[in-house]
Amino acid sequence: MNLKDLSQKLGLSPTTVSRALNGYPEVNEATREKVVAAASRYNYKPNTRAIRLATGRAMAVGHVIPVETQHEIVNPIFADFIAGAGETYSKAGYDLILSIVPDGDEARVYREMKSRGNVDGVIVHSPKHDDNRIRLLHEIGMPFVVHGRATGADLPYSWVDVNNRRAFRRATDFLLDLGHRRIGLVNGLEFMDFAIRRRNGYTEALVARGLTAAPSLMRSIEMTEGLGYQAVRDMLALPDPPTAVLVSSMIIALGARRAIEERGLIMGRDVSVIIHDDDLSYMKNGGDVPIFTATRSSVREAGRLAAAMLLDTIAGTLPSASNRLLEAELIIGQSTGPAPQRP
Amino acid sequence: MNLKDLSQKLGLSPTTVSRALNGYPEVNEATREKVVAAASRYNYKPNTRAIRLATGRAMAVGHVIPVETQHEIVNPIFADFIAGAGETYSKAGYDLILSIVPDGDEARVYREMKSRGNVDGVIVHSPKHDDNRIRLLHEIGMPFVVHGRATGADLPYSWVDVNNRRAFRRATDFLLDLGHRRIGLVNGLEFMDFAIRRRNGYTEALVARGLTAAPSLMRSIEMTEGLGYQAVRDMLALPDPPTAVLVSSMIIALGARRAIEERGLIMGRDVSVIIHDDDLSYMKNGGDVPIFTATRSSVREAGRLAAAMLLDTIAGTLPSASNRLLEAELIIGQSTGPAPQRP
DNA sequence: AATCAAATCCAAACCGCTTTGGAACCCTGA
């Protein structure tokens, strides 16, 4: 059943039927009702391909996920972010096109997307420091929103981000207030923008109290359980071990906890741990009583917002460089406590 | 730059240019070379939307991921599976359309995809026992491939699956050979087809040696660290605790290990653990020396295969009910050892 | 009753490609 068939059944022109269904004003209300009724009776759905060609819009948004051959691949937070974005898209009738591209091939993919016209805009994932994708997308005139920020980018752009600096500043302050003085940081890889911001928040809080961040208490690792374990194990083996650690993700924290318990220590009593919790749906930080004290911010919500912002940008109803900074909530769990007294 | 512009620059008709670029035989080789050269010089890429309308093909594949409101959502293995599938699609020039739909809304989404024509086929994720999506897709005539199998489905269909039964049978045999007699199973939710098969493999192996699976040693849980911890902790607290456990995923295993270590036991010596390892890119089971003994099968590879099978099905070059059963490899790690002697 | 504007509908062009059904040309063999 296509538009022509439907219009013939109704004895109307395709023009009128199209307008009736798309809510244009130049059609009699009685006619419109007849058309709508017929459309639902014959289960008519306009062909997406035809709409796209006729309107010149792709009605689709691209998510280009770089697969870094050397580092962490297909970061699990993508799944939740995309789930959030997908909610927004499906409400707006947009498709979500997922594109997994080998590292370094992104420029080509973006260019092709532009010239082939199969997306109206893109979401940029996991920005690096001074990310060159921003310049590229500006150059080719593709609407985009960045999930995160790219410090050093000289051009204006839209983004949605968590206030990573403040979250880690606050978490560090919280530990300092509890009397901790030797606080470790197990961060993500620090060419990622978010990791740099987290470290800044952490050092800022220390410096504000006249402390300095000891290099031996700072690690920058891929976010895996195993590496988290190693990092914290090594820290705890230091002559002057930390009494608290800040870790950048739940998965690292699982390793951290293992290192702590392996040493016969108790998390929350002997060693405090604060995590950043992306509130991933398949990796919940406990229920009513969170296991880990955490700076929590839903990455899924970030996905919803970024998607909405992108759609508005495409529609032209949003200035080209808008942004939204989400604040993380400090959730007090069982993994933190007052600094133990020195024996 | 579109086809008309290009053809004018060349002094040829659009017909000829189109044919030259698409490799049709009715064009002089010299002409073809000229066309190809011009296309690359002017950086001409055919408009996807126009191709889709003209050919009647969507050049896109849908992955419909159900978001179960009650149970595990956005399963992290999707990410890797989709990454694998994406590789195949991009080589073939197909788009991957990701659709996150609330539970129960799938039928509507599939129907719409069919009538709107924005995909040529779909991959069905995480089939349940007697999954009704298979009947639906048959009914509406949408090509599809299932990742996994749906026992009880009466219609033929194509699938790619791991031999879960054999993997767990083999793992159980391995433990039995090591002298273990009380072997626990921490399985995924058993309305999922793969979980049922795993349990069958496990009980089969026990029965073959004249043992029976004790209900107290079998758990069916959502795959989280916390629930894995609880399940194994409870098992170890039994009067006659298991000396080995089979767990259905890496993430459950992290909890299992914690429960073991918390009891002062050593994994691999006091309690053996075998996991099923989907070989997720962001959750590696160690490197050269795997931490966990595992039945390993790359879910990413499964994605590649399923995608290829779907494209062939769409092209009509594959019988409508093909399948591919992947065997899992048994990887010996540090988490298994001979059954401890009873004191 | 004549006029004019608003309301309502339609024919046809258009989006940018593919594909059908020739047409023009060249070559070969009778």
Added chain:
DNA sequence: TCAGGGTTCCAAAGCGGTTTGGATTTGATT
């Protein structure tokens, strides 16, 4: 020389919608 068969190219008709530029009808106003 001319019929017949390849080659090589092209005009035009789709694909299934949207949108422009009227045409017709209706209703109110003078």
